[in-house]
Amino acid sequence: MMRMSNNPNLTTLRSRLSEIHDLNKIGWVLSWDQRTMMAPGGAGVRAEQIATINRIAHEKFTSDEIGALLDSLSDVEATEPADSDAAALIRRTRYDYARERRVPGELRVAMSRAQALANGAWVQARRNNDYAGFKPSLAEILDLKRAYADAVRDPGQSRYDALLDDYEHGITTAEVTEIFTTVRDGLADLIAQVHEHPDRVDNGALHGDFPADQQATLCRSVLEPLGFNARAWRLDPTVHPFASNASTQDIRITTRYEPHILGPAFFGSLHEFGHGLYEHQIDPALERSPLCRGTSLGWHESQSRMWENLVGRSRAFIHWVHPRLKRVFRKHFTRYDAEALYRAANRVQPSLIRIEADEVTYTLHIVIRFELEQELVTGTLSLDDLPAAWNDRMRRYLGVEVPSDAQGVLQDVHWSQGYFGYFPTYSLGSILSSQLWVAIQRDLPDIERQIGKGEFAPLRAWLGEHIHRHGRKFTPRELLQRTLGVDRIDVAPYLSYLHTKFGELYA
């Protein structure tokens, strides 16, 4: 139970919020089920069920009672320590309440229903390379998302800023633009260097014959020493991987097994593990409260990208994991040793698919989404012109030709789920993870050696102590201040990390 004062209004607020949190988490379970388990025939009614849950959650949360409780608790908020559970609960809920009150109930329900239905439409469109078949769903989602942005935005705030705020509270389009520009400029020389030696690094170690069931065995055997355990975690296949959970002790990650490439499932499940661990290590006192969630998507991605890249693609980790890979795919990993695997895992090559992109070109994928999203939301780009705009930018920024919409604009699930303003958080998370890693190396000077020996408990403990346990008690910027003593995301450690690592590989 949450540690807090005995104020009866606080108890009542806590209890109302627990009920609402239950409804939200139930929505997550329904959505997880839809994307991993549900027979496709169930999609129509499932959309109604999710809409019902969301409508009731919205009604209960935006009720006058919640407002009155919050008003009555101003004193408690002021007298309890600012970092106490009680003060944080009141403070964060006050913000959420004001924002959700601006959303008409019918709009919330319409978004929920449209997103649930668009998921199946997207799966089918991607399978059949049928952008035209998906366009009506996307148009509906986009219209609803515009209406949503108009409903919630502050006077003078742009639509896109309002959307960004849902995923990374407190950041603006201007700040993100500045960050991305610095990254792009800072990586230009590195990318040029790679272009001079495109074949210096061979990725054969990740290509071969990898049956799905053996990949699943492998992923489990690697994730378990990291902290995955059957008592509190699941790993399931899906079309577009994601992490979800029903509670801190019921973490659900998903992945996708490509029969001839090991990377997507292997690094993908490390990525989702990072998300899962964040929620798994939240203070149990926050369970069933709105604070029981990572504070932002950027912070979430800092965790997933950290486990995927800073840990998973490090030389120390690769040398630790190689014998485990060899246990499952003996012949292949006898041919390819640990160093070959390390190089394959870090090959830089401009490519079509974001989730398979290397660390150096990853941000370019995000910049494309970031630009296109802004144009779609403001309306300067029409959905008719979207595929061409996508393909054009892929050519200009990454130098790749997009052979089909399935491998182009249809590759990701997110827009079908209304996630406009979400993509930037992937790169923000990558950048933040490097910033955090500096602090981790300072506090755990032995970290590299530990990873090389498969000792992940110290890293888990550090992340739990400094980040995870707080859940959503602090805003992204407050957490930055608290963890690193700074006010802004800093690009420098990220650029330095990439230059050092890939400078060596592509020297």
Added chain:
Amino acid sequence: MMRMSNNPNLTTLRSRLSEIHDLNKIGWVLSWDQRTMMAPGGAGVRAEQIATINRIAHEKFTSDEIGALLDSLSDVEATEPADSDAAALIRRTRYDYARERRVPGELRVAMSRAQALANGAWVQARRNNDYAGFKPSLAEILDLKRAYADAVRDPGQSRYDALLDDYEHGITTAEVTEIFTTVRDGLADLIAQVHEHPDRVDNGALHGDFPADQQATLCRSVLEPLGFNARAWRLDPTVHPFASNASTQDIRITTRYEPHILGPAFFGSLHEFGHGLYEHQIDPALERSPLCRGTSLGWHESQSRMWENLVGRSRAFIHWVHPRLKRVFRKHFTRYDAEALYRAANRVQPSLIRIEADEVTYTLHIVIRFELEQELVTGTLSLDDLPAAWNDRMRRYLGVEVPSDAQGVLQDVHWSQGYFGYFPTYSLGSILSSQLWVAIQRDLPDIERQIGKGEFAPLRAWLGEHIHRHGRKFTPRELLQRTLGVDRIDVAPYLSYLHTKFGELYA
């Protein structure tokens, strides 16, 4: 959409009931997930989530608004045809409403929470043969169920009659006692005949080496021609098999794979298929309404026991299915031909486990539950004395010694879920299935030949037309009247079927 008049109050009622139905079905999904997918660490929060859903459903359903809507619709109920969707919706809801209004909200929530928690306790107790560890959960469930019976029962109605009514509306303990006594007396000579030739029928065909994944392949390959398809169905492993669904196009059946006996998964999945088909074939117009459910558990069991026994254990079916079994387990089913399999599938042997019992002794298992339940509910039997009472009755009625509580009183999940009054419906369903089969043979004189050729569409269509499509529009007794033109369950066809079939086998 439901076909009904344009009365605005009816539209409002329909919409409120759709929302409540969504909540109930979401509860089913959460419970299915808990029993097939959820990591055990999630149990505590899951119990709260299910309790939250049930509390909200209860509050919404027992609201004064529903009562006022029902009152305002008396005229519509009287003027619409009695078998119309509209009249049925109002009529059935009026009954449910009056009953649920008698249940205090806190009691509904307490039952829901206790049942969700008891599920895990039961799984663990069964695994560890630890009745003492399960007793506190069972005591809580039983107390709550007594309180529930006291809350809902009519003046003069016994507690057990009130509980029975939830599962088989309109039947009484007296009527069930009479039916079971007739069955028991009617089978005494057959059981004596079997006792004289205990080894006349060999069951070797069902014993061997059957890896779980191959059993799963087999079950699918057999269920598909019956009507199971991946667009609308799932089949998953669980501890205690059950059927559930999220909608008519999202049917979920479960089974249990025993590595050395084929019967449980094979006949078990036919059984659950019968449940699934009932819900799958409900008129789509009833979707998202309280009429979208089988009318009673007895009628449900008539469907599951029909597919398991009258179809699945018939000579025609076994001869059709044998080559399919051989395709998966070639060596085994080369050794055992179709006739050997038919005999094995119909071996009569008093045994420990109800769900593995043969057709002849099955009712004795039910009678034991029926008697013990009445004693537990009235309080004449204490939970301390329950295992001894169980073992004693197994000895007296079935002549078997119970070696452990895991194979005794702990074998079934139902009591942990508060299902007191449910067990009798298994035998009522078996009896009813024989009664229905007489009508099926009259309308489909070719049925046996069709089954022998794997043509199940005519049977599916008959069941859909006469039973399934109506969902819960009619009470159990109304459906009996409508389908068979009679008012009572008749034991004669059941006894005649068993005597003919097993008389031949044990002559």
